[in-house]
Amino acid sequence: MSRILVVEDESAIAELISINLRHAGFEVTLAGNAEQAQLEVDRVLPDLVVLDWMLPGQTGLALARQWRGATRTRELPIIMLTARAEEVDKVSGLDAGADDYLTKPFSTNELLARIRAVLRRKAPEALDSAVDVGGLVLDPGTRRVSREGVEVKLGPTEFRLLHFFMTHPERVHSRSQLLDRVWGDHVFIEERTVDVHVKRLREALEKVNCQRMIETVRGAGYRLTQQSSALSA
Structure with a gap:
């Protein structure tokens, strides 16, 4: 069972995502801001993070850059959620280290499809030769x-x-x-x-x-x- 950390300060959205992910068979942890998210990551490294761009205090964008700069979280898969739909914002999110980008409002089916795709891409290739x-x-x-x-x-x-x-x-x-x-x-x-x-x-x-x-x-x-x-x- 894959462990997903959902970092979202809007409780209604966070709960909706959580219910759908659990129904799809994922183990879900919620965090409402960057500080809580960092505590959860320090406690147990998740398999993937669904990260909202706009968070109180430190932004999701800054948090993604922070994780990409740390050895333990450098390869942590991140899907960024945002109300920003402009291409420059999408590029900013990807440049910060996000593996994928989803604009609000979004369907839970689309989010699940992206999560599954990112987790598949993360599958180890240990049997391959150098x-x-x-x-x-x-x-x-x-x-x-x-x-x-x-x-x-x-x-x-x-x-x-x-x-x-x-x-x-x-x-x-x-x-x-x-x-x-x-x-x-x-x-x-x-x-x-x-x-x-x-x-x-x-x-x-x-x-x-x-x-x-x-x-x-x-x-x-x-x-x-x-x-x-x-x-x-």
Whole structure:
């Protein structure tokens, strides 16, 4: 049974989400603000957090950034809830570390579908062997990425994205193909989401000078190249 933490200050919404999640077989914990949410996460790390953007005191956006910056919660899956529907707000939420984004009002069926999709994507790939492309090494068993002994810290979505790129090098993948192969159930996810996660992946790879391995192919999508020109000294 997956444990879901719902961080929502509007009690009616929180209770509605809680009832539907429990009915779907999830174990649910509620928190009404960022402080309570942090206490719950410190107590027991949940399998996924449904996080409202607008919270009293510290915002959900700030809390997501805080969790992404801490080792224990770096890979904690987060679905952000918000009344903000503008694209710039969606990008802000994804940039803060959210794995998915849902705009209020939403249907509980849509929320359940997104939760199941995120949890499926989180499923471990421990049986897969390590991959080495251009000296960049990804080990699904330990969930580590490194080059020449220097480790790269990646969130769960960026890890899956890089794993897919590295197991399909030199091939161009459209945003739609990446959503299908990396996100799986992408019926509710916009193609713009791919661009945000590619940007975050490149930023993480800068640490080992591998950011240029992820190439943008204009009008087509993205590819990972192991050509020497893409590797900085």
